[in-house]
Amino acid sequence: xxxxxxxxxxxxxxxxxxxxxxxxxxxxxxxxxxxxxxxxxxxxxxxxxxxxxxxxxxxxxxxxxxxxxxxxxxxxxxxxxxxxxxxxxxxxxxxxxxxxxxxxxxxxxxxxxxxxxxxxxxxxxxxxxxxxxxxxxxxxxxxxxxxxxxxxxxxxxxxxxxxxxxxxxxxxxxxxxxxxxxxxxxxxxxxxxxxxxxxxxxxxxxxxxxxxxxxxxxxxxxxxxxxxxxxxxxxxxxxxxxxxxxxxxxxxxxxxxxxxxxxxxxxxxxxxxxxxxxxxxxxxxxxxxxxxxxxxxxxxxxxxxxxxxxxxxxxxxxxxxxxxxxxxxxxxxxxxxxxxxxxxxxxxxxxxxxxxxxxxxxxxxxxxxxxxxxxxxxxxxxxxx
Numbered sequence: 001x002x003x004x005x006x007x008x009x010x011x012x013x014x015x016x017x018x019x020x021x022x023x024x025x026x027x028x029x030x031x032x033x034x035x036x037x038x039x040x041x042x043x044x045x046x047x048x049x050x051x052x053x054x055x056x057x058x059x060x061x062x063x064x065x066x067x068x069x070x071x072x073x074x075x076x077x078x079x080x081x082x083x084x085x086x087x088x089x090x091x092x093x094x095x096x097x098x099x100x101x102x103x104x105x106x107x108x109x110x111x112x113x114x115x116x117x118x119x120x121x122x123x124x125x126x127x128x129x130x131x132x133x134x135x136x137x138x139x140x141x142x143x144x145x146x147x148x149x150x151x152x153x154x155x156x157x158x159x160x161x162x163x164x165x166x167x168x169x170x171x172x173x174x175x176x177x178x179x180x181x182x183x184x185x186x187x188x189x190x191x192x193x194x195x196x197x198x199x200x201x202x203x204x205x206x207x208x209x210x211x212x213x214x215x216x217x218x219x220x221x222x223x224x225x226x227x228x229x230x231x232x233x234x235x236x237x238x239x240x241x242x243x244x245x246x247x248x249x250x251x252x253x254x255x256x257x258x259x260x261x262x263x264x265x266x267x268x269x270x271x272x273x274x275x276x277x278x279x280x281x282x283x284x285x286x287x288x289x290x291x292x293x294x295x296x297x298x299x300x301x302x303x304x305x306x307x308x309x310x311x312x313x314x315x316x317x318x319x320x321x322x323x324x325x326x327x328x329x330x331x332x333x334x335x336x337x338x339x340x341x342x343x344x345x346x347x348x349x350x351x352x353x354x355x356x357x358x359x360x361x362x363x364x365x366x367x368x369x370x371x372x373x374x375x376x377x378x379x380x381x382x383x384x385x
Contacts, residue, residue: 002378004034005090007081007106009097010036011062014177015291015363017056023367024059030343034376035063035090039077039102043069051303056177059263071327080363087110092116092378094141094149098141107144116381118147118373119152124310127163127286137285138162147377149370151289154310170373172366174311176294179267184298184355188348190275190299195347199279200231203337204297206270209240212286214306214328221283223253232257237273274299282309283328297321297358300345300351302337314362 004027008016020036026375027034038061041052054132064080065072083106093110098119103108110117139162142148148169150156153371203222207213215236220378222234234255237248243261250259262273274280280296283307289310293303297315303322305312312324323336344350 002032002092002375003088003090004032004092005085005088006034006094006095006372007037007039007096009039010041010043011052011057011061011063011216012042014053014056014086015175015247017053017058018177018363019175019366019370021056021058022322022363024369026364030046030371030375031337032371034371034374036267038063039085040065040069040072041067041082051089054254059229068315074101078102078382081106082109085114085115088115089095090115091381092146092287092374094118094374095145095332096120098138099120101120104141107141111144116147116377117145117375118149119145121148121150121155121159122288123158124152124288125158126154126308127310127342128286134163146381147373151372152310153313155288163340166192170369170376172369172373173314173361174289174291174294175361175363175366176291177363178295179271183344184299184359185274186353187271190271191351192347194276196276196278197231198341200233201229201337201341202272202276203232203234204237204277204296204301205235205272205282206237206278206280206292207240207282207284208238209242209246211242211244212284213242214283214285215242215246217261217328217330217333218281218283219246219249219253219255219282220330221337223255224258224330224334225337226255226258232258232341235277236260236261237265237270239264271299272296274301277301277336279304279322279344281333283325283327283333284309287311288298292310294358297354300354302340302341302350302354304333315358316348317357322356 027187081102085106086109093115095103095106142162142164148159148164150159151174159169190287224238225232274296280303282290287309291310293315296303306327307324308327315323315326326330
C-alpha cells in the first residue's frame, strides 16, 4: 500500500474536513494510505469566530498542537515537523504551504530522506502584490517539489508563473462545507418559498468586516442603487475589525434603515439569508477563492464578485450565475447590482442555473483530484520511491 502523509495547518477549516472525510475512504479503496495531520486547532482571527467542530472530521487524524497556530513558536514547530518527516515511512509528503519557515523545514527534510514532495497552494497572482525576492523563493521551493495542488485556474496560474510544470499541477476544486441534511431539492424549495422582489432587492454580504473585503466600495455602490430602487436593502453577515468604521460610514452615506449589520451566525441560520437574498456580493480586493460564493450558489442564490476573487473564472458565468465587476469601481458594481435585480427575475430559472453549475464542486470531486495527484506523483517516482 502506498503511504502518504498529508499535513494541514488548522483543524478549524470545515470545508477541508469535508474533503478529507471524502478522501480517506476513497484513497483506502484504491490502495493509498493517506495519514492526516493537523498542525493546530485554529489561528489568527478564526479564534474569535468559532471553535473547532469535530463532527465535520469523519476520518482518522492527528492533532499536533491544540490551540492557536501563532502561539506554537516557529522553532518548536519546525523542529517537530522535521522529526516527523524524517521518521516517517511515507513515500510522499504533502506540505500545507510554501511561505513559512516550517514549510521549508519540511521540504528540506523530505528531500534529505528521499521522499516525494507535494505542496498545497491557496494563493493567486491577484490576491496580493507580488515581490521579486519572494518570487525567487517561490521558484526555489517549487523547483524542489514533485507535484502541486492549486485551487482553481488562478492558483494554477501562480504555480506555473513561478516554475511549476503545468502537467504536475492538480486542481482539487474548492467545495463548501454544507450542513448535514442539505439537499438541492430543499434548497430550491427554500429559494422559491420567499423569492426576492425586483423592486425591493436584498443584497447580501457574508464574511469578515475587514479592509480587504472593500466594503466601502459596496456601500458607495449601494448608495447609488438606492437612488433607483429606494426599497433595496443591504445585509451584512459577519464580524471583524472594521465593524465600527463601517457603521460610521453607513451613517455618513445616509444609508439608514436600508442597511443592517446582522452579525455572525451558524450555517443553518445563514441558509435562510442565502435563500431570501437577491444575490450575494463579494467586493474583495484580495480573495484567494471565496467559499461564500459556493455556499450561495448551493442555495440557488446568484452572485456578484470582484474580478480579484479567485473563484470568478470557475463559478461566475455572466448572466447565468451572476456578474463580475471591476475591483474598486463603485460605478461598475452599482450597474451590476441594478442589472442583476432587473434581469434575474425568474427565480426558478435562476435557482436551477446556480444549482446546476455548483453541482460539480463537491468534496467528493475535490477528493478524487487530490488522490489522482498523489497517485500520479508516486507513479512517476517509480517503485523505489
